Amino acid sequence: MLSEGAVKEINELTGKYANSRSVVMPALYVVQREYGYITEEGMREVANILGLRPIQVFEIATFYTMYNKKPVGKYHIQVCTNISCSLLGAEYIVDVLSKKLGIKVKETTPDKKFTLSAVECLGSCGTAPMMQINDNYYEDLTEEKIEEILKSFR
């Protein structure tokens, strides 16, 4: 069940959009925040609140890659692998992270703390290579910097 606050938030969102189908995307972010990922139950609840059929929510949730359809760790590390970051060694950054965490891309550490994914451009090409952990950017990455960042989370 979504918390009361989340339901309230979705209901408030309804007022900001022309029709209820437009609310699905921000509402799914609320679900993702609540559950950590988009659950079947969460999609049903969104559909229920917005007066849609569950399939209409399901369509949107699967279309966009930034909704996690599977559980992710406490810290979701998303490394940009688009051109600018790639030129400045994004693949190397992924390798380093992968080695340090002992997981491959799209995997989660056994302690459910970290999930590593390679994503498309995060809009911070000026400070490439970069990654995003949950809602924060970590820019101009080097191996040492990664070490430091990971240490701060452990």
Place this chain on the structure above:
Amino acid sequence: MNGNHYNLNLKDILKKVFFVDLIQGLFITFNYTFSKTITLRYPDEEKWIPYRRFRGLHTLNRNKEGKELCVGCELCQKSCPTQCITVVPMQDKTGKGIADRIAYRWEINLLRCMFCGLCEDACPTEALKLGREYELANTSMQRSLWTKEELLAAQEIPVEFDGGVIVRARLERDDKGLKVIPDMSVQKRWW
């Protein structure tokens, strides 16, 4: 030239008197008495094994794992010019066939079949092949209707066997009728 007149020389006369042409002919005939026999002593002693390309009784085949190749697509039935094939497909989850669709019934009426082989061409899974069995004569109409189970059984002549030879055979009679059983080990060329 006068058409009514021709020369009759002595040589010709002698030839006629002593039946030379006849003797020459009979000599050839007589010679065969001592040559290799090419008459087929079928069905009592010998049997002709056809080449692989022969179009005889249909066979339904299995793949290496022993699964039925026929998927009951009915294309053989559709392609048959004499409409002698009946296929009824069904769903089968037991893994009998290569797909979950197999033939529930696969029947051919050989009285109508003209062994054109179009069904073989139409078969998408190479399940259906025209085999080398050709002793299809029988006394009952019912015996001419061959079903899937009978056709799935391996034919007497193995597929690996090249054919185009005569083998020793023996005729056997039982209550079902006559049967010519080949012995593949003893074979000879026709010529």
Place this chain on the structure above:
Amino acid sequence: MATVKINGKEITVEDGTLILEAAKGAGFDIPTMCYHARLSKLASCRVCLVEIVGQKKLQPSCVTPVMHGMEVLTESPVVKSARSSMIELLLANHPLDCPVCDKGGECELQDVTFKFGPRNSPFGERKRRFHEEDYILSPVIIQNINRCIQCKRCVRICDEVVGASVLGSIERGAKTGETSFVKEYLDCDHCGNCIEVCPVGSLMSRPYRYQSRPWDLKGVDTVCTYCGTGCQLTVQARNGEILRVISKPDKGINNETLCARGRFGYSFINSHERFVTPMIRKGGTLEPVPWNEALKAIKDGLTEAMKDGRKTGGIASGRLSNEELYLFQKLMRGVFKTNNIDSGSRWNTGAVKSFANVMELNKGGISVYDALNADTLFIIGSSISDENPITDYLIRRLSRNKKMNIIIASPRGLKLDSSATLSLRHRPAAEGDILGGIAKVIYDKNMDKLKDLTGKEHLKNISRENIPDLTWTDWSSIESVSGFMLSANSITIAVGNDVLRGPSRIESMHILAEALRLLGKDVKLFPVFDRANQRGAWEMGVHPDILPGYSFRDGDGLGSEGIIDAASRGEVGALYVVGEDIVSDFPDGGFVREALRQVKFLIVQDIFLTETAKMAHVVLPGASFVEKDGTFTNQEGRVQRLRKFIEPQGDAKADWEIIASIGEAVEPSFHYGSVSDIFKEIKGAVPMYRGIDFEGLDGNGAIVKGSGIGGQGAGVVAGFSLRPKSEVRSQEQETPDPEYPFILITGNHLYHSGRLSLKADTLRDILPEAVVEMNEEDAKAMGVSKGDKVKVKGDRYEATLTAHINKRSVRGVVFIPENFTDVPVNMFFTKGKGFPRVKVLPLSSLSPQGRGPG
């Protein structure tokens, strides 16, 4: 009008015509995949690309309208190569498993590829595969997404026409697939329209799975006999075994749509439960006999039973053909000299007469398309989404892109509510008061113009104060309905036959229609029936007070209620029941059983040994709808042909043959050789049918024309009274009983119709057992959730059922479908008392062990 040149051929078409349609009209074939004439346009497949001279890029012809002076090329080299590449791309991921695909042979992709496509492909990559095995979405639908070409036709039809919205496309790009939400499909209409529109073998019918190939099937275009909508369908069989029912896009009012019953409800025809020989009761049991013996027994039995001036009666089903019904009433009236006939036994005979009157059935039929071409559509007295699903689909589809206000008044929540502008929830049997209330508001607002309104004195009983009590609806919503009607120019009022089930005083309908007409509105009245030939039955005169062609009379004839009453007093000597299971239908199960025991000689003609047939002295095996010829008149008044396709099973005979031979046995001149002979006679007897050519009836049928019999013109016909004499006790006088808080209503379920559909095993798979539907809050208050077992208890009967929740139903009402043999809902009813009151007990609170089985 726009003049365009297509491939050099000049044609003139309406403005806004799509290039595709214009080209089709001009005789050019443009292939399409995602295009569907009656769905929204998507233009995603790009197979229909055409070249417009002067434009650099090719345009999809399915969404591009023509413009004056446009020059279109559909066969230029550029078009050809583009088209071929598009097909190649569709095939890039489409598995070539045609031999095992059920669609093979009738696959649109196959056809298009053969005609326009490339014969080879450079794509060497592995094709995408979502799953190895086909998976089951619902009892009737099985899916193979690997074959999906993302045309989204299924998604669109499910959303725009069916309104179930359980399908959607998930993922993106090359991985897209059409599917449903987790287990959501189990909740849909099971109509199979997604199967019908799927151009490839992605969605397939489960009952038809791996049964045959389309070229093996022989079919006949006939009419569905499940409800009054009268859909055209094509029954297809292989070697006499019926394998599937399909709909054809160019046939009938339904086009490609069918409902679960129409599409999957055919298997009763080959059911082993059918009885196929005549049977006579010998020493307590029914024993098979040959026909001549049965007929002789009937003749002897009738003579014996009618001694001492005992009455004769006949009840025929509204599911027989016009010819059979005509013959039936002729047999009863002409040979047995009685007016005691009726069609069906569920309704009050007087109410039926008023209904036929107020709905102006004698003024001829009206096409559903004309009826839906209105500003305001008011639906009352019908669970239209359940009883007439295709009418529901039509309304949803036609109202989608049109400004039409749909107002629904019903005790139950309907699927169509989602398309409605306003939905009223009222108490059962309050239809008349709602209509009266609307008329009252209209009258009050336009008193000067409506001075001459007939029946205005009846409106005095209705007021702002008593409406909430009478109808459970507040005055303001009645006012807003009137507002919608007053603001509209054309109004269609669709009235279903649920108004006949209770004391609903449908006569107010007449006042309302009259008032609106006096105000200069175009009012169309559209009846909605749950029996396929109910309208035909009345038109043929199967009613004590209606002679063929709606000659109304006041006579001594008894309706079904009267016959059963008389039977209970032992006055009925012989009763002939055709195709009707009165024991299960008559709204007092106990009473009708007792009454039929008193009947000296009961003849029942049916397909299955129904409860009624089990009590009969003689049972005669009739034919199912594919085993006989005839015509059906649907709710619109559209006469359509029923076509014989296979021979009746065993010794069964077409019902008209049986009726004719009974007649002939008693009266030798009663002889009929063929259905067309009977139809010829009908044309003589029923003026409305005069213009109909029996042989020429095609997929669209023919709509009956008004006969003008009675001659009163504007709907008022002879014998019309605003209060029929046999009005049953009104519901509102009843004080609510706190012990029995719910009102029980009944009707057909979406998956079942009458008793016949229960014998179709596919439909039984979809809904195997009886359910009780209730409001969500009522259920919550009792702690009942969907699927729980509950006990429904009335004062005479109780039953254990599975609970279903309808979010939008009115509180205090439960619905039990009338279709299930094991829960004969008519046992709850008491004759003459309207809808029964019941209480609902959750089983978990009854037994300490917890919930019941299942």
